[in-house]
Amino acid sequence: MSRLREWLYYAALWLIALIFFAPIAWIVMSSFKTRSDILAMPPKLFFKPTLDNYVDLFNRGEIFLQIANSVVLSIGAVLIAVVVSFLAAFCFSRFRPKGTDFLMFLLLSIRMLPGPAVILPVFLMYVAFGWKDSHLWLMLFYAMFSIPFSVWILKGFLDGVSTRFDETGIVNGGSWFHVIFKVVMPQVRPGLIAAFIFNLIFVWNEYLFNFIIGGVNTQNIPYALSVGTYSDGGVNWTFISTMTSVYIIVPVVFIYIFQKYLLVGMTFGTVRGEV
Template identity: 80%
Template sequence: MPQRLRTTLYYAALWLVSLIFFAPVAWIILSSFKTRNDILATPPKLIFSPTFENYVDLFTRSTFMLQLINSVFLSLAAVILAVFVSFLAAFCFSRFKPKGTDFLMFLLLSIRMLPGPAVIMPVYLMYVAFGWKDNHIGLIFFYAMFSIPFSVWILKGFLDGVSTRFDETGRVNGGSWFHVIFKVVLPQVKPGLIAAFIFNLIFVWNEFLFNFIIGGVSTQNIPYALAVGAYADGGLNWTFIATLTSIYIVPPVLFIYFFQKYLLVGMTFGTVRGEV
């Protein structure tokens, strides 16, 4: 088979697979511009008169903007806090190697192995006792706690790939540890920071269970809105679901598109990097 034909078939197969995986997303976006009758039509309508009424109805809901702002605020605040703490912890594990580092790293990762429903009751009782229920700060700390273990694993892999000679050179030339950590080492692990940020952002952005249980009226996010607003008039409110979902997937899609090269590196936990 000629090389040119083989290359053409290869890219055609890639496009086919991509279109198959994108088809459900495209159908949801198209449905957001349909009326309820068009969505429920049999056979499904591919040609229809688009309407923006669904988006107008969504944005005029009294709770939608609060839920959207909560999703953005909780996600960004929790993940930024988690990545900052994780970077310092990973630097400690990578450079100072405290006794029992491997066991401590295992304990950190084991936190993420626990299923959410297994810990929801003690977390709920703790939040009620501390008065943190329906509290933005409480949810931010909780999401950060769940995001830190995975971030530490990613960032430690990247930091292990940065030579300690940079640290030694900085210290010999009179630099403080603050200067070495944030001015010398941090810029070299920027791909790891971005990868950890996006992975955890996706987790917090999609989290529903804990927001539903330990959150409240003032901390409702978009997954909460999808769960409680999915039914209307005795059935599924497909126009609401399609419209809200179309808006909901935009931020993570944009993040992944612009930083996709860092995600690929982050999936290897930095292990493919040699010492620099």
């Protein structure tokens, strides 16, 4: 009986996973279909695959710029955010300045704001200072939005690291730099990776601000998807499916490699212990 229950349990898990994976599989399959195969009714499960869609996609001169922009903006912004967040979280965790809880709430409240609510003042500021269509300033903007969530994750992990490590390092003549980066940081590596992945997904998928305060030089893949959706008087399904298949490669690879850290990150470091 127990073996049957275990079999049913795993069968149910596989069924749920396949249901959620089905749309992604359909998009990837469609990227190897011709336009007529994609629009065929009833839908074709068996077809003659073609690479013409990928050839057409990479024959577009701007596609390489858009992919490079997505990679550079995402990784650059998230690296900046994780470094700044780690130092801020260390301060909140170890020194607990007055009003720490309220400050943490204010930080997180930034992420509660919907993008359209702040896009106009941000756009006016970027135009006034000449920051529009700049990789650096767009990267710093993404980092600003990524920092609050990262601070929350990392503070939870740092609270779980005993202060005895800090005291031991200082007593033995170590500097704060040594304590922070050589003693404490290696112990919160899962939190750093989790913060990196969560924010990478956010920046990788961001469209609105790239479209408004970005420009020709900084357009990313979501921007390309939005402007390339329609062509020849209709929806360009071959472009959408092919571009989407390329688009999901980076997050899928990162999530697959670091999947064990994501579950730990979702607990926000709530499992704590003393030395």
